[in-house]
Amino acid sequence: MSLANEGLIVTPTKVRKRGMISYKTRKRLIPLFYVAPATFLFCLLMLFPMITVLRYSLMDGAIMKKDAAFVGLRNYVTIFADPVFWQSVGQTLYFTVMSVIFHLLIGLAFALLLNTQRVHPVIRSILRVLYILPWLFTAVIIAIIWRLLLDPNGVVNSILMALHIVNFKVEWFSSTKTALHALTFANIWAGYPLYMVSLLAGLQGIPKDLYEAAGIDGANEFQKFRYITIPQLMPIIISIALLDFIWTMQVFPLVWMTTGGGPIHATEVLSTYTYKLAFSSYEFSQASASAIFILIISMGATYFYIKHQKAR
């Protein structure tokens, strides 16, 4: 192996020949050799692009103009003055908060159902695989499944009309009243399995004697759930919810493929707003300003996430 020539192979004879200093230096260099490729890639694909997007956001006509001038915070002022931007912020927040809440509720419910001893283990393991299924589907496929189901002539409307819950064919994705809710619902369906899997692992890690001790003290099922299960799961709930908040806030393909942000911006979220600024209007500088805005919110949440992970 060529590494022998680079001096990375440390044999006892070589150590004695070269003395302690070179041995120490080599020892220090070995780990750097292993992490070098990743470090290089992260510099190229993270550090450099971050600096670039920040620079774009402070320029006039980035990418499009050869001699783009530095204009300070003007792009930020422009997007902050745009009512559609603030509408997108509000809708992103609604979409994200509702998704996180229902992901948690459904994921927890499924995890509790799968953790119960009342059901045969074989049935439980089969159901666990089936319940995970929505998570394996690409956002694009989730989008078209729900477009088919929620089509005005589709099966959901047929069922709701047969049950007399609605009395006309609801245009779920193309009415300004329902589009955001329909979109949020599709995202809720697609996203709960991550919670389910993590919470199930968490439930199985709770020591049984906690429940036994509570039983001896006369606690009922609800009290056990409220004072043992929930506190024991809390660290997992917080980290998953924070990650989910960050990722849901950035969702693009599902929105793009169901409504494209429409009708009339009714489902515009920050990512579609930014994407359109960049690749439909070619306003790369304004898009960069908007992208930096999303980045700052994500990084704020990431800070709490890392702090929480370290505290665990």
Next chain:
Amino acid sequence: MAKRSSFKNTVLPTVLTYLGLAAGLVFAGFPILWMFFTSLKSNTEIFALPPRLLPDHFTNVAYLSIFNDPVKVRFFLNSYLVAGVVTLLTLLVAVLTAYGFSRYSFRFKNTLNVFIISTQTVPPITLLIPYFGMVVAFGIFNTYFALILTYMVFTLPYAILLMTGYLNTLPRELDEAVLVDGGSSWTALWRVVIPLSVPGIVATAVYTFLLAWNEFLFALTLTKSTDMRTVPIGIELLMGQHAFEWNEMMAMSVLGSLPLLILYLIAQRYFLAGLAAGSVKI
């Protein structure tokens, strides 16, 4: 009285549990079943009234028209190629990094670790804009290379974290034995650590493949011509062109989900093996 309380304590909760599980099954499974059976319907049957889950006449026209269309077959080949190469490169870099992380301490280790964790949460849209500029500047716009390179940014963090976690479960004594015998850390990595890490590597590979296979935003923006498009973009194009050929779009979705489904079922086995291997005593 005794009968009543046994009903309340055992029968009722069991019935409620099964009801809950059944409701969950409908919630999770119905949309997927509907997709699958729609792909086997003829296009005239799709919005039949009253709606029926099972087709009256099973037909494979949707699948045939995909297999007979070289443009659509190309979407799949592109996806397999890009996701495959991304998986291989990611694994190579991730295993090296994880080995460095798990076996050594060095100066910027903590900084690098925080950097990798926070990369997981950087919005793709924020990276997309500079990537577009970079890819055009490098002259790799509309190539496989543009996708393979940029996909690494979101596959690497997971792969590194998963592999580091796995390598931490392997006892250090194993590779230290190689060092004592006069081998290098490089030899220890390839001869001892990697062979023992197969379950972890398989699990990481499956997850990486899944991420790369599902990617949409970069593929949408960094490629342009139809022959460079991947499956998710192919479905988007299909949707724009023939908005009413639902059976074909569902067939495309079934074919697009199949590799992930199969890989997941394989990986589940390896996840269990991975857990068992965590407690090796060789």
